[in-house]
Amino acid sequence: MGRDFLKRGRRKLEEWNWAVGLFGGYCGEKLAESMVRRHIAAAVSEERALSCRDAVCALREDLLMFMEEEEIDDILAAVEDRESREKNEMAD
């Protein structure tokens, strides 16, 4: 049972690997993984945020502790890009 739980957690995080990659350049893979799981993936899956972009926007103040405004804007642009691509794929 414990193993199943771990597998499910891992599978969920694998879906978010692209976001880990985005933040990994600024705070390292491990911290980015933890941050994405705790804040972004949790917010989206618990429906506290409508989309990943919203989740990142909500974190802006906290991210400013170690990131520059332009860096956050770059990440937001990448997230938007991915989300619009996903929407187009769904429509097709």
Next chain:
Amino acid sequence: MELCLECGVPDVICRGFEWSGGGSIVNRSSGKEYVFLDCRLLTAVYDTLTFLDGPRAGLIMCEVRRRTVKEEAVRSLGFLARHSRIWFVRRRALSGLRDLAVCCGYGNFRIRSYEPSGRAVLEVAHPYFLPFVDAELRAYWEAVEGEQPWVKMEAQGGTAVFQLENPESKEKDRKSRVLHERFRPEERPSSGKFERTTCTSCGAPIEISRFTWNLAAGTVYDPTREAHVCLISVASMEAIIQELKKHYGKEVEDVMARTARKYMRGLVRGNMIMRNLGKQEFLRSLVTRGEVYIVGAKERPRTVEIEIRNPWSAALVAGEIAGWMEEKERVRMAVEWDMEGEAGTIRLKPADAITG
């Protein structure tokens, strides 16, 4: 405890610490290096890491702090306090540690009650950083009483009340560690830019007389930075950084440098004195705080190279320098640091000059 009439530095600091030529402050009783750190910088680093990894990062930092402070406290206690179970000797030892904490800017530790059975209520006013104060109290208690206490903490406004109690357990053996060899510069700068002058009465560097020691509140205020500072052990902070690197990889240093840079920028933005400081003055202030020893600073077109020795943390020092320069020169800077043993170089370039 009293303040030097000439420079205003507490006698505990003058007698207990030595400003070596190598840009370090050494505690005479424990033999460890110390550094003046901004309390808000500590908070910023802690907040960033706990935001990224949650309470685990905070726990790692506090646990390492507790472990290292315990070792230092055991070393600095007298023989009697270490080996005798007489409670008033221990009470005296605890007051000695409390006096040191007041002078180092950790806050005002008031012992409300201390019973021979090993139960105490301590009141900490103006704590410099509450998670570390909690860790330190556990460490001091363990050093004095010989076992880890059961702790209950209540924070009310700017004051925290700690109830400590001894669980029943056997006293553990305590081991002392061998001192490390400390960096000393081969040649002391003669009439150079980083020369220090000392107070004729107490021998403390005259630069630290600008700090305001409030012994009643247990705070040390740096009017140049307009920030409260604390005199904290380098070995302890290094241990924290090493432990964080073990958990999160080398990149954690980058995060800390980024946080220090942002912190420094915010500090300089609202501070005319800091903005008007010259480069040499700013670097000299880092030496006096025990953060680093500056061998020299070379200015090349579009690059500033600062040769350093024995930094308490190369990443945080680099971040602080970069933040200060960014805000002063209004240019985004990219910062790199290379360390080989205790010697290293910090390179600052305008961000657009960076390739790759």
